[in-house]
Amino acid sequence: MRKISRLSRFNIASLTLGLAFLYLPILILVIYSFNASRLVTVWGGWSLRWYQELFSDRAMIEAAWMSLRVAISSATIATLLGTLAAVALSRGERFRGRTLFSGMLYAPLVMPEVIAGLSLLLLFVALNAERGFWTVTIAHTTLTMCFVAVVVQSRLGSLDRSLEEAAMDLGCDPVRAFLAVTLPLIVPAIVAGWMLAFTLSLDDLVIASFTTGPGSATLPIRIYSEVRLGVKPEINAICTLVIGLIAVVIVIASLASKLSSSQGESAAPL
Amino acid sequence: MSARRIFARPARLAAIMPYVWMVLFFLVPFGFVLKISLSQTAIAQPPYEPVFDLTQGWEALKAAFAALSVDNFRLLASDDIYMFAYVRSLTVAVTATALLLLIGYPIAYGMARLPTRWQAVAMVLVIVPFWTSFLIRIYAWINILQHDGLLNQILLALHLVSQPVVWLSTDSAMYIGIVYSYLPFMILPLYATLAKMEPVLEEAASDLGAPPWQVFWLVTFPLSLPGVGAGVLLCFIPIVGEFVIPDLLAGSNSLMIGQTLWLEFFTNKDWPVASAAAIVLLVVLLAPLLLYERLQKRQLEQGR
Numbered sequence: 001m002r003k004i005s006r007l008s009r010f011n012i013a014s015l016t017l018g019l020a021f022l023y024l025p026i027l028i029l030v031i032y033s034f035n036a037s038r039l040v041t042v043w044g045g046w047s048l049r050w051y052q053e054l055f056s057d058r059a060m061i062e063a064a065w066m067s068l069r070v071a072i073s074s075a076t077i078a079t080l081l082g083t084l085a086a087v088a089l090s091r092g093e094r095f096r097g098r099t100l101f102s103g104m105l106y107a108p109l110v111m112p113e114v115i116a117g118l119s120l121l122l123l124f125v126a127l128n129a130e131r132g133f134w135t136v137t138i139a140h141t142t143l144t145m146c147f148v149a150v151v152v153q154s155r156l157g158s159l160d161r162s163l164e165e166a167a168m169d170l171g172c173d174p175v176r177a178f179l180a181v182t183l184p185l186i187v188p189a190i191v192a193g194w195m196l197a198f199t200l201s202l203d204d205l206v207i208a209s210f211t212t213g214p215g216s217a218t219l220p221i222r223i224y225s226e227v228r229l230g231v232k233p234e235i236n237a238i239c240t241l242v243i244g245l246i247a248v249v250i251v252i253a254s255l256a257s258k259l260s261s262s263q264g265e266s267a268a269p270l
Numbered sequence: 271m272s273a274r275r276i277f278a279r280p281a282r283l284a285a286i287m288p289y290v291w292m293v294l295f296f297l298v299p300f301g302f303v304l305k306i307s308l309s310q311t312a313i314a315q316p317p318y319e320p321v322f323d324l325t326q327g328w329e330a331l332k333a334a335f336a337a338l339s340v341d342n343f344r345l346l347a348s349d350d351i352y353m354f355a356y357v358r359s360l361t362v363a364v365t366a367t368a369l370l371l372l373i374g375y376p377i378a379y380g381m382a383r384l385p386t387r388w389q390a391v392a393m394v395l396v397i398v399p400f401w402t403s404f405l406i407r408i409y410a411w412i413n414i415l416q417h418d419g420l421l422n423q424i425l426l427a428l429h430l431v432s433q434p435v436v437w438l439s440t441d442s443a444m445y446i447g448i449v450y451s452y453l454p455f456m457i458l459p460l461y462a463t464l465a466k467m468e469p470v471l472e473e474a475a476s477d478l479g480a481p482p483w484q485v486f487w488l489v490t491f492p493l494s495l496p497g498v499g500a501g502v503l504l505c506f507i508p509i510v511g512e513f514v515i516p517d518l519l520a521g522s523n524s525l526m527i528g529q530t531l532w533l534e535f536f537t538n539k540d541w542p543v544a545s546a547a548a549i550v551l552l553v554v555l556l557a558p559l560l561l562y563e564r565l566q567k568r569q570l571e572q573g574r
Contacts, residue, residue: 007383014376015392016385021451022399028420029290032413036391039418052509073471083289088285090571093278101285104292105558106566110504114528115548118535122545126302142295145288153570165273174277196401203403206513210535220405227409227518231416239406254394 030243050237057201060238061120063222067202069219070133074140075197082148083190087178089149090156108146109165116143117210124211131213139211140201147200148193155189158184195253199246300552307342307545312504342546352530352547355552357526362516363509366448370505373449374456378497379490380456382464389465394456400454406517408447414444416520444520448509456501463497464490500569503562506553527551 037044054060083107092098107117120139121131129135149165157218159182205220212218217225219242226235283290346352381392414420415437422434437443471493475485513528520526525533527547535544 004423005383007380010376011380011383015380018373018380018457019392020452021450023287024397025414025450026402029410029413055307060421081291084284085288085343087281087345088283088288091277092285093275093282095285097289100282102291102567103563104296105272105288106563108296109566110507110559110562112508112513112551112555114511114531115303115552116560118531118544119303120295122302122306122541123295123299130469138295142291145291148290150566150570153459156569161274164277166284168273177275177277178280179455199401199403202554203405204445220403223405224514227412229403231409232414232468235409237411238402241411242406246403247476 026243029236030240033233033240035233035236038233050233051241053235054234055239057234059217060219060222060234063217063219064238065094066133066216067219070136070208071198071201074137074201075194076142077137078141078145078197079148079190079251081195082145083152083186085145085149086152090153091142105146105149108143109150112202113206114210117207120207121210123169131211132216134212135211136216139207140197140204140260143204143207144197144200147196148190151193151196152186152189154185161183192253195249199249200241201245280384293535297319299354303545303548306542307489307549308339309542310339310341336490342542346550350381351525352527355525355527355530356550358524359510359512360450361508362444362512362526362552365497366445366452366509367443369500370452370456371502374453374460374501378457378460378464381461382467393461396454396457396461403515404451407451407518408515411450413437413448415446438519439521441520444516447515447519448512451515452505452509455504459500459504460494460497463494467493496565499567500562502563503558505560509553511551523569 034048035042035044037051037147075127088095089102089105090100109139117139120142121184124131124135160266163185164177164181167181168174172180203220204218205224208218209221209224212221223235223238226232307347307482324333377396381389381396381551384392417434417438419437421437422431425431425435425574426433467490472485475489476482478490511528511533512526517529517532531544531547531551534540534547
């Protein structure tokens, strides 16, 4: 009860303005994607015209398909590697090279993308690797596994370790204790990590521009080159579709975490 | 041996695969950037003279070392364009981070004071835009800020201006874009520290007669400094190297370092100079990066 009275008028105003600032631009974009007029700023009534034009744009469809494939594969590899890294960091106690390991994992979270993109490209050129799907996937995996590691590590840090210790006292070996006790409890974090990796990959322009090859543009690369030429209603439409896809991903992620956290709670008393 | 230590052994083994991956795709590539930043530009594919070729033995290696050149770095230091770009990047990052703190703090503070049930909702609302595409969010602003865009239409309708204001290709547009894109990164760490704070402390201060601004300045703000530090670093470091936002929203007369690197690489095809620019950028950001890593480590590994 006290907490409600602590909320001043200033608090409410800054919250409202802040959220409006975050959401209005996206809302406007979505609304204008259904605009019948070619002039982006004149409202000509509701229409699906730009979505129809979008689906006849082969280059855009191919870029979207490429982006989806990259996002799914890189998110999957990144989730595997990131989870392993998180387990090692939060349960491995001390080991040789630990500082370097955690340093390499935390740096990409803030490292400017131009540096990461350029350095990976130079590696691929030196290895004489053919640039395209796999080089972008590897680049995105490297970036996003760090995000997965942080998400999973913070969940592991908040877990009660006596649960897995109890399993071991009852005769489980460490691997079984992990699989039977720890893993089910961190599933929500792993799912959230995958979703985060997926959206980060779907979103990335800079690293993909460096590491892709001719003829395999991703969706952001395609959107970027169109946006540089100015605002077009078709771009509003494709952006709305991407936002819709991400919204679905977020809903699935929160449902999954709710489902498994309620399972976790009911399993805990056992 | 305790269960904890027995558990640790296979857990350490889990590090092998991600470790190898990060060395191969994160650490080793920096070696290549350094190597190419020291080689000569050549009109070839790839467009640089190879620096060393280990297959050709010791003599060749010695000759290669003799041919290493710091010309690219000398060029960066002598050409005003690059100096301006570094100075501008730092200025923009400092200004934008200050703006983010000024705008983000009241929002985080408001969130922390919501009833607990609503705090979770507010947090989701702040995180969701972070999940929507970066590029799309910038594009949304181009829609609004363009010559006959919504902002000018509103300003004209309210008779605040007599003719459309030029927003695009200005620094104001760039700052709007940066603040918009990075706001969640500022709010979340601030909110995390503010929400953990004991409300009793603020109440005690005001019971002892401190006016609200003094309660804030002497109690709340100092206690939230860890969150301020995390938020500032989380925004400052990537903004220095930002490419997309200044490229799409700011004018082209003064470039940030991320843009010059991009230009050297994609337009001028001068890979050695681009690599040298990346090395300098990395050196500039080394101190904040190390600071950020220490914060991150402490936060994730506290209570161990």
